[in-house]
Amino acid sequence: MPRILGVDIPNNKKLAYSLRYIYGIGPKRADIILEQTGLDPDMRAKDLDEEQINVIMSKISELSYLVEGDLRRDHAANMKRLQAINCYRGLRHRRGLPVRGQRTKTNARTRKGKTASVGGLRK
Structure with a gap:
C-alpha cells in the first residue's frame, strides 16, 4: 500500500480515485496533480514506484495545497x-x-444525533 503524506492509499483503485483518500484532495485537485506530474490517472496505485510517489508529494507541496x-x-x-x-x-x-440554515423541526438527525424521548405518561 503506497503511503503519501502519512496516508495509506488503496492499492486496487485507480490513481485518480486513490489520491482522494488524502484529506484536502478531492476530484479536481487529484486531476490537477496527475495532469501536472504526467502520471496516467487510470494507473493503479499498487503500480507506483518510489520515484513516482516522491513526484506526487513534491507536486502537492509545490502547489501549496493545505492537506x-x-x-x-x-x-x-x-x-x-x-x-x-x-x-x-x-x-x-x-x-x-x-x-x-437548514430546518431543525424535522430532518436534522445527522447533526443532532439520536432522538431523545421526552417523558410521557403511559396508561
Whole structure:
C-alpha cells in the first residue's frame, strides 16, 4: 500500500480515485496533480514506484495545497474562532446544530444525533 503524506492509499483503485483518500484532495485537485506530474490517472496505485510517489508529494507541496494535519488544524482553528466571537455560526457549532440554515423541526438527525424521548405518561 503506497503511503503519501502519512496516508495509506488503496492499492486496487485507480490513481485518480486513490489520491482522494488524502484529506484536502478531492476530484479536481487529484486531476490537477496527475495532469501536472504526467502520471496516467487510470494507473493503479499498487503500480507506483518510489520515484513516482516522491513526484506526487513534491507536486502537492509545490502547489501549496493545505492537506491532512495542517488543513485539519486550520479548520479547527476557524471553528474555535467562530465560537470565541459568539457569532451565530459559532453558537450553532457549539450546540451541535446545523450551521447553514437548514430546518431543525424535522430532518436534522445527522447533526443532532439520536432522538431523545421526552417523558410521557403511559396508561
